[in-house]
Amino acid sequence: MSDTNAQSTAFVREAMLPAKPAPVTQVGAVRWLRENLFAGPVNSALTLIGMFLVYTLVTHFYPWFRHSVWNANSMAECRAAVTASFGDGATGACWAMIRERWHQFIFGFYPPELYWRPIAVFVLLFVALAPILFTQLPRVMLGFSVIYPLVAIWLLWGGSIWPVTMVAVGFGLGWLAMRRLSAYSSILAIVAAVLVPVLFWLFAVGPLDDLLTSVLPIGIEPVASDRFGGFLLAITIGVGGIVMSLPLGIILALGRQSDMFLIKTFSVVFIEFIRGVPLITLLFVASLLLNYFLPPGTNFDIILRVMILVTMFAAAYIAEVIRGGLAALPRGQYEAADALGLDYWKAQRLIILPQALKISIPGIVSTFIGMFKDTTLVTFVGLFDPLKGIPDFIRADFNWKGIYWEPFIFVGAIFFILNFSMSRYSMYLERKLKRDHR
Amino acid sequence: MTEPHFERDIDRSHMQVSDEIAIQINQMNKWYGQFHVLRDIDLTVNRGERIVIAGPSGSGKSTLIRCINRLEEHQSGQIIVDGTELTSDLKNIDKVRSEVGMVFQHFNLFPHLTILENCTLAPIWVRKVPKKEAEETAMHFLEKVKIPEQAHKYPGMLSGGQQQRVAIARSLCMRPRIMLFDEPTSALDPEMIKEVLDTMIELAEEGMTMLCVTHEMGFAQAVANRVIFMDQGQIVEQNNPHDFFHNPQSERTKLFLSQILGH
Secondary structure, eight states, X not given: OTTOSTTTSOOOOSSOOOOOOOOGGGSHHHHHHHHHTOSXXXXXXXXXXXXXXXXXXXXXXXXXXXXXXXXXXXXXXXXXXXXXXXXXXXXOXXXXXXXXXXXXXXXXXXXXXXXXXXXXXXXXXXXXXXXXXXXXXXXXXXXXHHHHHHHHHHHHHOEESHHHHHHHHHHHHHHHHHHHHTTTOHXXXXXXXXXXXXXXXXXXXXXXXXXXXXXXXXXXOOOXXXXXXXXXXXXXXXXXXXXHHHHHHHHHHHHHHOSOHHHHXXXXXXXXXXXXXXXXXXXXXXXXXXXXXXXXXXXXXXXXHHHHHHHHHHHHHHHHHHHHHHHHSOHHHHHHHHHTTOOHHHHIIIIIHHHHHHHHHHHHHHHHHHHHHHGGGGGGGTOBOTTTHHHHHHHTSGGGTTOOHHHHHHHHHHHHHHHHHHHHHHHHHHHHHHHHHO | OOOOOOSSOOOOTTOOOOSSEEEEEEEEEEEETTEEEEEEEEEEEETTOEEEEEOXXXXXXXXXXXXXXXXXXXXXXXXXXXXXXOSSOHHHHHHHHHHEEEEOTTOOOOTTSOHHHHHHHHHHHTSOOOHXXXXXXXXXXXXXXXXXXXXXXXXXXXXXXXXXXXXXXHHHTTOOSEEEEESTTTTSOHHHHHHHHHXXXXXXXXXXXXXXXXXXXXXXXXXXXXXXXXXXXXXXEEEOHHHHHHSOOSHHHHHHHHHHHOO
């Protein structure tokens, strides 16, 4: 009968159905392949073309890597070894050059018996960075992070301990002056915080330094800036630039948002000028022009000059990235901070910047990575960067004349590792801060 | 005419208006560029008063209360809060702001801080209260707004009504003498409006001086001792709630009341 179809018949299930395994096309590798590589005719065609390209590239370069020579004293020996093993016309990588000269890629012309100093600085860098990067660590460790820059400068350049100590004392005096005066007037406190250390360095350091050096001559062997090179130089400029450009960038971003006409104009002009000029121009300014503006007789260290201009360059970009973060915050956050009676600096520090910087993390880290790679441009002002300066120096040696790809691959790989770690850290930070929010 | 629909009776024993003046506004004017938003505002608020400010949108009511803690600057006239005149002197502004609490339409909690940190931030950094004491005060007020169990969550995890109650607790932690409410229930779902209004009623019962910009006329009738009606940047009418709702004088007020109550 027509009315006894399935819908109208009463039905009671007697046994529950057990779960069955999914069909093979819906699980594991097969499913992944179908979804990602062979989802349709166009997709399949692109996959095949892609596989062909990868195959061509690998087969083209693989022999060169397979024929690598690790032990040789010159390019000629390398070539001979390749020919001996793989016949005439075979080419092979000559990693023996890296094996013989790796210390120049890393340390430049730093005196070999003093290698422990840059190594110590590098290890201590992680000790100093750890409490900043990972908030789980005890806050006391930040004390070391604060003095680390001076320790690093002293260890790298050596010389008497007193000039570095005097710099620290100057900062300490400025801080004390600010603490003392902040109760009376915040503007006076800021002026004193700048003026006291500058006056101290200008007038008190000279005689004090002479006195202390004659009484207690503590020092280590000095190393001149022209002995720096390779990754030692790149990391020194890069880390110095990163550490200084973030605070400067924050100040410029706030300055650009300021209601005060002079501060705003200065920030805008600074940012737009620096962003509008190629970095190489600024490096030439550092190496050539800056000396004209300084009082005659002053010999400002070339690495320091380059570092200052790289910092200014990165700071201008960071300021714009942070301005984006500031603009993304709702007005209500500023109003709530104001309504609770927080003054400008407290509102910025506690409410606005933590949120704005969080939004800006990807942009800030991109700027850092770009700046770190740009440190190789110092080759144009006569410094030995790891990508061009050092390989050119090595090629000037008759033994290694004609070596080309190996240094690029080696240096590129190290840059990749360092930059990739920065990028992963920024992703970790974003995830961590996101969990804190919603 | 809708009658107030609050379930419990309101305890009026502490709702006393004293002779002491909390806020005095004399001939205050404000412009946005060429636009004259507030015109010759005269208003005296005594301690313990509960004032509801009503009016159509664009009438300047929010701007008026935002001038009281200088979120907006006035261009002429005088505003004296708790004996301190608001001028461009930052010290006076900070002093007034730390005495006057404000609750916003969109809560404006700090999303990167926990509920407890939201409540302790200003006492610790502005009032220099020790952290432990600030946390105790914060928990006291969070209990008062009935969400102590949320103290360690972040604002984004709470409902709108809960967030607004946290915002009220955050203001109370500064122990303000005056509370300003800028449309505190306008961004809330209907079922959450009541929990926020209940919190505000409790505050009124304790004798807090309150200025509320709100469209909740039930709240106005139940709690306010004075209703101010504004239109086009001016105070058009003010009266006690009974006479304001049952016997409005101006045509503009009558029209407004018929529009918001007449359905």
